[in-house]
Amino acid sequence: MSSEVLLKVSGLEHRYGKHVGCTDVSFDLYPGEVLGIVGESGAGKSTLLKCLATQIEPTAGTVEYRGRDGVMRDIFALSEAERRLLLRTDWGLVHQNPRDGLRMGVSAGGNVGECLMAVGERHYGQIREQAGHWLQQVEIDLDRIDHMPETFSGGMQQRVQIARNLVTRPRLMFMDEPTGGLDVSVQARLLDLLRRLVGELGLSAIVVTHDLGVVRLLAHRLMVMQAGRVVEHGLTDQVLDDPQHPYSQLLVSSILRV
């Protein structure tokens, strides 16, 4: 892992009028690190993720990101064009519902290839080859490259969404409940895939989930949120095996051990 901070978050807050979505969130993320954010519904996890991924603007605090040129930049001081470019090249965003992250009227290959075409690829054959490569990386059969996402199962759609994000070789991925809505065996397969990819590609990721099993498998670090605040933050296995904060203890004790 590099010793240079990749993402620096300071005092991040988002309020909806009087209601606090998230507040006083600060952390540093390094290359290759996966940060899990857990907490019950309404804890502020999704709000936080949306702020970080620039889908919404924070009402206070800063988010700084080190670009490929090594320069640290305040994300919200960039122009919208620069932010959108960042989201398309350096960053990936995996939505809980794959329909939010895919074009349902476009084939799997077209979905994965779009990001290449968006950054200037002009050779059909090469675009198709790369799309095929990444579909295989997420364990989708090459002969489904021209099929519509509607013909895919939920788990497969999710994998297409992941491939679509990976094709530009992002350095940071944001994932919102990546396994939500999938059944258990499908979840396991997807998590396995994510684990492998994160390891092989040296990705950093921020994963929001309510599922502690997901974070144990994927995340190096864990942040526990309650009522918009971070109540505990540390090594994943430490927070799960030796939770310090009352809410963390509640969360952990609530899992059914099968």
Added chain:
Amino acid sequence: MNEKQILLEVENLEKRFTLHMQGGVSIPVFDRASLAVRAGECLILSGASGAGKSTLLRCLYGNYLAQGGHIRVRHHGELVDLVGAEPRVVLDVRRDTLGYVSQFLRVIPRVTTVDLVMEPLLLRGVAADEARERAEALLAQLNIPRTLWQLAPATFSGGEQQRVNIARGFIAEYPVMLLDEPTASLDADNRKVVIRLIHDALARGAAIIGIFHDAEVRDAVGSSAYDVQQARIAA
């Protein structure tokens, strides 16, 4: 490597559990734990059941949070304090320097036995082919049948799972190793294999802290002992 070099030292380590779910009751474990282990040494943790041996081991690995004191590990030549360290520092130390063999194998769905054992090497950047070779050799040494290598260990017997766990723990040749009842579910033959593995590790200069219920193993590998009881907080 200097044979006498301290590879891990603990100074006045304090550990307490606060159970908020039970009205905030505080359970003290120990508060003055101090020990040191050098290259080539195996320190046996002793003490009655429930005294805090496993807890101490987990604190050393960073799995449990210590409330005070220091845990210094020689990591790439420098002593690094794990108490209060950033998660990525702890992960760095775990990747290169500090290994842990727990009592139970944590099973990850769908990951095969050989993949599980290879992982610590892959994390270090070792090529997949070499990692696979070494994993298979170690599995063979631990008498795990070849037919089981491509299966996920979820359905294995307790003893088999434990041996996979041991393979995963020993493959990366960590300078410092923490062993928590590594032979608990093993038969005599496999116990001997583990003893051999421990001896090999010590011979290459590793420092080991271990909990062994089995007297045979204790006697075969231990060079010093630490009674956790002496650090226990008077109830």
Added chain:
Amino acid sequence: MHEPGYNFAYLDEQTKRMIRRGLLKAVAIPGHQVPFGSREMPLPYGWGTGGIQITAAILGRSDVLKVIDQGADDTTNAVSIRRFFARTAGVRTTERTREATVIQTRHRIPETPLTEGQTLVFQVPIPEPLRWMEASERETRAMHALQEYGVMRVSLYEDVARHGRIAKTYDYPVTVNERYIMSPSPIPKFDNPKLDRNPALQLFGAGRERRLYAVPPYTRVKSLDFEDHPFHVETWDQPCALCGSTTSFLDEIITDDAGTRMMVCSDTDHCTQRRAEAEDAEPMRRVAS
């Protein structure tokens, strides 16, 4: 002299001014869609109200107007629109491309090369080339502003994946002045090359969608394609049955109930001119042989 009771070219002067302002902006930003206050015209949407408003806004008393529909001067719509301006503006009308100063067209560019000083006004149904890929107007505006055109290439990719080639044969998207992607209106792709560096001013009007855009003279217009699937135009294996042209866009005409077909130039003026020139040359040939 135009019919009494109407302002010159039907529209009031304020509206014409508003449209001309829009057109100036459109010319200043080639290929960029400019919103305008499209008026209710005495014909329904879908019949060329955008083109008519542009023509009305730029027409002057000395202009000579030609109107074609699918290349022909004598189809119902072309005739109606030409008569409309004859009545409300009293301007001279013509069927000869060379004589016109303003040419309003639906779905074709004349075969006869245009010259500086001529203006071509296109009738456009859907001005937004990205509309089929992205339904949100807000999003397509952002895409144009930020030059995020990946989605346009995706539709071409899908064509090649499905049909082995880019299947779009009309309303084929183009890049204007290396900046904006534009819909050239439903002209056949055969006509796309004529858009490129045309000496004439090309104006585009969509009445229902309330958008104007423009390609100033001599502007670079390039059809979208892939490196390994380059843009190419249609060809026919027969010449025009009437004038023998091998270089014009041909329509298929069914001549009797038995289904007999004939391929003829879609551009009626062009075909007529060629035949007239051939007849003039005939007596010369007879003399020579």
